[in-house]
Amino acid sequence: MKRILITGAGSYIGTSFEKWVSQWPEKYQVDTIDMRGNEWKDKPFSTYDVIYHIAAIVHIKENDTEKYFSVNRDLAVEVAKKAKAEGVKQFIFLSTMGVYGKETGIIDEKTKPNPKTPYAQSKLEAESLLSELTDDSFKVATLRPPIVYGKDCRGNYPRLAGMALKLPIFPKVKNERSMIFIDNLSEFIRLTIDKELSGLLFPQNKEYVITTNLVQLIAKAHGKELKATRLFNPFVSLGIKISETFGKVFGSFTYDKQMPGGPEELEYETCSFEESIERTEK
Numbered sequence: 141m142k143r144i145l146i147t148g149a150g151s152y153i154g155t156s157f158e159k160w161v162s163q164w165p166e167k168y169q170v171d172t173i174d175m176r177g178n179e180w181k182d183k184p185f186s187t188y189d190v191i192y193h194i195a196a197i198v199h200i201k202e203n204d205t206e207k208y209f210s211v212n213r214d215l216a217v218e219v220a221k222k223a224k225a226e227g228v229k230q231f232i233f234l235s236t237m238g239v240y241g242k243e244t245g246i247i248d249e250k251t252k253p254n255p256k257t258p259y260a261q262s263k264l265e266a267e268s269l270l271s272e273l274t275d276d277s278f279k280v281a282t283l284r285p286p287i288v289y290g291k292d293c294r295g296n297y298p299r300l301a302g303m304a305l306k307l308p309i310f311p312k313v314k315n316e317r318s319m320i321f322i323d324n325l326s327e328f329i330r331l332t333i334d335k336e337l338s339g340l341l342f343p344q345n346k347e348y349v350i351t352t353n354l355v356q357l358i359a360k361a362h363g364k365e366l367k368a369t370r371l372f373n374p375f376v377s378l379g380i381k382i383s384e385t386f387g388k389v390f391g392s393f394t395y396d397k398q399m400p401g402g403p404e405e406l407e408y409e410t411c412s413f414e415e416s417i418e419r420t421e422k
Contacts, residue, residue, distance in 0.1 A: 141166065141167060141168065141169055142167065142168050142169070142189050142190060142333055142334075143169045143171075143187060143188045143189050143190070144161075144168060144169065144170045144171070144188065144189065144190045144191075144192055144333065145170075145171050145172070145173060145185065145188045145190070145191050145192070146158065146170060146171070146172045146173070146192045146194060147172075147173055147175050147180070147191060147192070147193045147194060147195045147219055148172070148174075148175060148193070148194035148195035148196070149172045149173065149174040149175075150172075150174075151194045151195070152292065152293060152294065152322075153194055153234065153288065153322070153325065154172060154192070154194045155172075156290065156322045156323075156325075156326055157170075157192070157325075157326045157329050157330075158170045158172065159326075160323060160326035160327065160330065161326070161330055168330075168333075171188075175195040175215065175219075180219075181222070184226065185222055185223050185226040185227075185228050186226040186227050186228075188223075188228055189228065189229050189230065189333075190228065190229070190230045190231075190232060190333050191219065191220070191223045191228055191230070191231050191232070192232045192234075192329065193216055193219055193220070193231065193232065193233050193234065194234050195211070195215065195216075195219075196211060196212050196216075196234070196263075197211045197212060197259070198259060199259075205258040208258040208259050208261075208262040209258070209261075209262045209265070211262075212259065212262035212263055212266055213262045213263075213265045213266040213269065216233060216266045216269075216270065217266060217269045217270060217273075219231075220233075220270055220273055220280065221273065223278075224273055224278045228278070229277065229278065229279065229336070230278075230279045230280075230281065230333065230336055230338070231270065231273075231278065231279070231280045231281070232280075232281045232283065232329065232332060232333070233266065233267065233270055233280065233281070233282045233283065234283050234285075235263045235264075235266070235267055235282050235283060235284045236259070236260060236263050236284060236285075237284050237285065237286045237287075237318075237395075238255065238256075238257065238259065238260035238263070239253040239254075239255050239260050239263055239264045239267070239284065240253055240254060240255075241253070241254035241255050241256040241257075241260065242254070242393070243384055243387040243388050243391060243393055244387050244391035244392060244393050245392070245393060246392075246394050246395075246396060247393075247394065247395050247396065247399075248395075248396035248398075248399065249396070249398075249399060249400075267282050267340075270282065274338060279336055279337070279338035280338055280339075281332050281337050281338050281339065281341055282339070282340050282341065283328075283329075283332075283341050283342075283343060283401070284340065284341070284342055285320055285325060285342075285343055285344070286317070286318035286319050286320055286344055286393075286395060287317070287318075287319045287320070288319075288320055288321075288322055288325055289319060289320075289321060289322065289416075289420060290321055290322025290323065290416075290419070290420050291322075291419060291420050291421075293322065293420070296388060296389075297420075300351070300354060300355055300358070300389070301355075301358050301421070303355060304354075304355035304356070304358035304359045304362075304364075304366055305358070305359065305362060305364065307366070308366075308367070309366070309367045309368070309369050310352060310355050310356070310366055310367070310368050310369075311352065311368070311369065311370070311372040311373060311390065312352050312368035312369055312370045312373070313350070313351055313352050313373065313390050314350060314352075315350060315351055315390055315391060315392040316348035316349070316350065316392045316393075316394050317348060317349045317350075317351065317391075317392065317393050317394060318344040318345070318348060318349075318393065318394045318395045319344065319345055319349045320343055320344050320345050321345060321410070321411070321413075321416040321419075321420075323410040323411070323416070323419070324343070324345060324408055324409055324410050324416075325343060327408040327410050328341075328343040328401070328406065328408040331406055331408055332401075337401070339400060340400060340401075341400055341401030342395045342399035342400060342401050342402055343401050343402070343406075343408065344395050344397070344402060344403060345403065345409065345413060345416075346397075346403040346409050347413055348394055349413070351389060351390055352368050354417070356368065357413075357414055357417040357418075358417060358421055361417055361418050361420075361421035361422060362421060
């Protein structure tokens with residue numbers, strides 16, 4: 141049995157993973173710990189095989205960028221050092237596609253990170269420090285997932301869902317975006333643990349997502365037909381060039397599928413893309 145400790149109580153990705161592996165109660169024991177305060181320092185890690193570190197700060201309302209680094213970098217490294225000292229075999233760190241500092245283009249193994257926000261910078265610095273802890277007895281797996289979507293998720297996906305339900309028509313674009321369904325991510329984590337993977341990993345759905353297809357599937361899940369038209373495409377093309385928001389919605393932004401941990405390397409697709417949208421919306 142694999143004994144897993146998730147750092148970050150109540151996180152969407154953490155609770156989803158815990159629910160996912162509950163299908164195999166004989167194979168996985170999952171506990172969660174709240175990382176606020178210092179009580180976690182007194183918890184023994186020696187009983188666990190894996191620490192899945194999710195605790196992070198994504199948005200800070202006040203102007204205090206140092207919090208990004210104290211939580212996303214320093215806390216992660218402190219937890220990893222404690223785990224290694226107490227004999228934990230694997231540390232899984234949830235990073236971000238944001239370390240590349242771009243919203244469009246293709247990312248492959250030659251693409252260099254260039255973070256543009258304190259959040260992304262703090263994650264990248266944590267990655268570097270954590271990699272120094274890796275050895276034969278302590279494996280560090282760092283994930284840089286793209287947009288994660290699923291039922292009750294946060295972020296860009298709910299905004300697109302809102303557009304799909306409110307707009308009568310939508311631009312017909314042929315972009316491609318890397319995304320990953322929450323159950324696919326959870327299955328990827330399960331395989332990462334089973335296979336004791338380490339290094340940088342880039343999980344994503346098998347197929348790239350076209351924004352127009354996505355919003356039409358969302359509408360369909362709610363019994364609505366959303367018409368698509370190319371009439372707005374000149375404005376969309378201009379918007380992508382001058383607006384980061386337009387780039388996030390209509391631009392192409394993908395991981396090369398040959399990247400480590402990609403769908404060409406591991407089988408972690410739990411359902412078709414259309415079914416994943418149905419599960420998310422219903």
